[in-house]
Amino acid sequence: MKKNILKKAGIGMAWGVALFPLAALAVVGEPIITSPTQISTILTNVLNIVSGVVFTVALIMLLWAAILYLTAGGSEDRVSRAKNYLIYAIVGIAVAVLAFSAEPFLRNFFKGV
Numbered sequence: 001m002k003k004n005i006l007k008k009a010g011i012g013m014a015w016g017v018a019l020f021p022l023a024a025l026a027v028v029g030e031p032i033i034t035s036p037t038q039i040s041t042i043l044t045n046v047l048n049i050v051s052g053v054v055f056t057v058a059l060i061m062l063l064w065a066a067i068l069y070l071t072a073g074g075s076e077d078r079v080s081r082a083k084n085y086l087i088y089a090i091v092g093i094a095v096a097v098l099a100f101s102a103e104p105f106l107r108n109f110f111k112g113v
Contacts, residue, residue, distance in 0.1 A: 040110035044103050051099030058092030061085055 033039055065085035072078035 036110050040106050043106050043110075047099050047103055047106070051096045054092055054099065055096035058089045058096060061089035061092060065089055 033042070065082050068078060068082035068085060072082055
């Protein structure tokens with residue numbers, strides 16, 4: 001089972017690497033990045049979008065874990081499943097918070113401060 005997943009992941013990465021130069025050819029007109037500070041702006045925007053999505057999904061998982069825990073009815077299997085969802089939700093929230101806090105670090109890094 002693991003070999004099959006690794007094989008599919010390798011094929012996906014190979015396609016991504018093979019198609020990456022096409023993305024560079026798609027640039028038409030002015031270049032998007034003309035200074036190093038624009039790199040930090042683009043990375044900040046991407047981080048804000050990704051961390052917002054991760055935070056939203058983590059909050060939904062947190063609510064789902066609460067619903068699972070309330071409806072478990074004392075079943076050990078269902079309670080452990082709810083606890084696993086809760087752990088993953090908390091990890092997701094921590095990752096989202098760290099992504100939001102990475103913005104000042106990247107901004108200072110690319111400005112050279």
